[in-house]
Each structure stands twice: as C-alpha cells, then as structure tokens.
Amino acid sequence: NAGVTQTPKFQVLKTGQSMTLQCAQDMNHNSMYWYRQDPGMGLRLIYYSASEGTTDKGEVPNGYNVSRLNKREFSLRLESAAPSQTSVYFCASSGFEGVGTDTQYFGPGTRLTVL
C-alpha cells in the first residue's frame, strides 16, 4: 500500500503559467481533499470531493479547479498561477474504517513556487 501519492514533489512556475497537481490513493477511500500550507500556518482546505463524481469548494478555492477523475485520483489545477499561490500543497483521503472515524491520510506534498 502506497497510501496517498502526489506528483510532482517540486515545481517552479512563472506567473500566468498553468499546471496540474496529481494525487492518487490506493486505500479505496471515498473522499479526497486538497489543502495548502503556508509558512507557519496550519492547512487550509481548497477543494474536496466527498465521493466519486462530486466536488465542493473549501475555505480558499479561488484560483483553483479540481477534477475527481475516478475513485483513486483527484487533481488540482492552477489555470494562471500567481505568486500568492506559492505554497506547499497536500492531498488527503478518508473513508469509512468502521464506526465513527473520518481520519484523513495525507500525501507527502508538492512544493510549488510561483515567480
């Protein structure tokens, strides 16, 4: 079990460029999430997908789009990158593990710099 995997691990973009961050999980989880983490701060939810075929905005969705490609994969797209989007991006997934757990499992992160 690889858990949650993310690609790429590092990326440098110029302002206005676009890119897609990829995330995949092999735990058969229903729900997937994208977060960003800025220096000295906790994680902030960008978008989430409660189940295959559904996506919803989180706390900071502006400038991003997502696609839940299938149950395993959830991608995050920056259409026109801005320096304010310089951050570390984490993907997470969760699913029923029995009575009453919604533990989210995180990937290793993608470190994005926008110049």
Next chain:
Amino acid sequence: GESVGLHLPTLSVQEGDNSIINCAYSNSASDYFIWYKQESGKGPQFIIDIRSNMDKRQGQRVTVLLNKTVKHLSLQIAATQPGDSAVYFCAENANAGGTSYGKLTFGQGTILTVHP
C-alpha cells in the same frame, strides 16, 4: 476565523520528560478532533483522535484530553523522545457524524523540540 501568523507556539523539553501540547477550538458544534504530527518536509501524520462523547483517549505513549466546557483539547506525550520533535496540529470536524467525509479545520500548530 482564527488568527494566523508566522510565529508558532513552541515547546522545548528534555528527552524523557512528558510533553503537553494545548489547543483551543472555536466551533461548539465540532464533534470529532484529531491530532496530527508533521515532520519537516513531510505531510501530516495521524496520531490520535477523539469524539465529543469522550473526554479522554489513550494510545501508545499519547493521551488526548477533551474539555468541551471550555473548548480545549490537549495532547500528552509520555517519555518524549528526540523523534517526537515536529509540529503538532489539532484539527476539528463539525460534520463527522455518520458520513464518510468531513471538512477539517486545522489549528496553527505547535513546534515541539526535544533535547537529548
């Protein structure tokens, strides 16, 4: 929303001491709480969780205490080791009841440094 900034709370302890990391949450409707550990350059790692119908839960070397009256959560680490050095985040979830997803709200984090 919570205040944010670049200066995280810090806790320095000696190896072998017990550590207590505190977290205040704001949403009285939150019914599920999680502690995560994040080492430098890695994603958050689940440590322990607790539901609002409990006030204490123990794991291996860790204990989480929940005080709903004052909306306070704490993580106790027994016999702290250098490998415990990391940033610790609490997270709350107000939509955990019976569903397969939940939107977590993370705290700012606390830096724990363990000196040999």
